[in-house]
Amino acid sequence: MTTPPASPTPFLIRLLLVDDHDVVRQGLKMFLSLDDSLLVVGEARNGEEAVAQATALKPDVVIMDLMMPVLDGVQATRLIRAALPDTEVLALTSSLEEHKVNAAVQAGASGYLLKDASSDLLLRAIHHAARGEVFLHPEAAQRLTRDFRSPEMREHLTAREVLILQLIARGHSNRRIAEDLGVGEPTVKTHVSRILGKLALESRTQAALYALKAGLATLEQFSA
Numbered sequence: 001m002t003t004p005p006a007s008p009t010p011f012l013i014r015l016l017l018v019d020d021h022d023v024v025r026q027g028l029k030m031f032l033s034l035d036d037s038l039l040v041v042g043e044a045r046n047g048e049e050a051v052a053q054a055t056a057l058k059p060d061v062v063i064m065d066l067m068m069p070v071l072d073g074v075q076a077t078r079l080i081r082a083a084l085p086d087t088e089v090l091a092l093t094s095s096l097e098e099h100k101v102n103a104a105v106q107a108g109a110s111g112y113l114l115k116d117a118s119s120d121l122l123l124r125a126i127h128h129a130a131r132g133e134v135f136l137h138p139e140a141a142q143r144l145t146r147d148f149r150s151p152e153m154r155e156h157l158t159a160r161e162v163l164i165l166q167l168i169a170r171g172h173s174n175r176r177i178a179e180d181l182g183v184g185e186p187t188v189k190t191h192v193s194r195i196l197g198k199l200a201l202e203s204r205t206q207a208a209l210y211a212l213k214a215g216l217a218t219l220e221q222f223s224a
Contacts, residue, residue: 013130016042016059018050018076019092020068024115028063035123047071047079054080059087061129064109066093066100074103081108088129092122105205111135132173134208157198162216164191168204169211 015032017040019025025043032038042057044050048071054062062080066073077089090111091104104112111125114137121137128135157165167177174192178185192204201207 013038013061013126014041014057014059015039015126016044016050016053016057016062018044018047018053018062018068018073019065020045021065024065031119032126038126047073047076050076051079051083054084054087058084061126062087062089063092063126064089066091066104074100074107077104077109078107088132090125090129090135105209106202108203108205110203110205113137114139128171131175132204133171133176134168134205135171136205157195161191161195161198164188165195165207165211166216168192168195169208169216171208 015038017025017028019028022045025045029040029043032040041059042053044053046068050062050064050073051071062077064073064077068076073091073093077091080087080089088111089107089109090113091109092113092115093100094115101112110132111129111134113122113125113135117125117137125135163181164177167180172180174185174188178188181188192207195207196202196204199207199210201210
């Protein structure tokens with residue numbers, strides 16, 4: 001059995017597997033069943049099925065292929081994130097096409113992983129996503145950072161907001177940030193919302209990329 005990630009998420013993670021190849025889904029399901037902290041609650045063969053299954057099952061994490069018939073993974077991710085803000089989406093694909101990477105992040109995916117990633121990396125990505133943390137394949141993070149266009153800041157960030165932005169870029173969840181700073185999680189959520197508003201960004205993944213571009217964090221911290 002693959003060694004579980006350090007500091008595993010302390011609850012059963014409910015997963016929805018989305019891929020148009022039956023063999024891939026079954027292989028993933030068999031592998032993930034070896035981890036007692038994971039439970040596959042549903043499967044889907046295309047984006048349309050994914051949206052329907054996610055709405056019905058409300059999984060913690062959706063493992064989403066991007067290239068699919070009927071409705072692709074990017075569109076499905078956008079619809080799922082809009083309807084179920086507490087459900088995280090981890091894009092798992094064989095391609096590192098730049099437009100797909102960017103589109104997945106813009107749609108609200110909190111993680112992006114290649115199908116040739118190691119089993120340990122996949123487990124880490126799932127646990128990060130379940131905790132609401134940003135996790136990208138190192139190559140994807142590098143490309144996204146290179147191509148990310150920093151928006152024009154609407155207002156200056158306070159010192160506390162800059163610190164929280166740095167912690168987001170290091171992959172920290174709202175809960176972990178709250179623990180680090182000794183404040184309540186609702187306070188952190190308010191700060192994050194203000195940061196996104198001031199930077200004209202739509203997600204914490206984009207906020208992390210902004211921090212990387214601004215030199216507030218490193219790729220090593222981001223994908224740790």
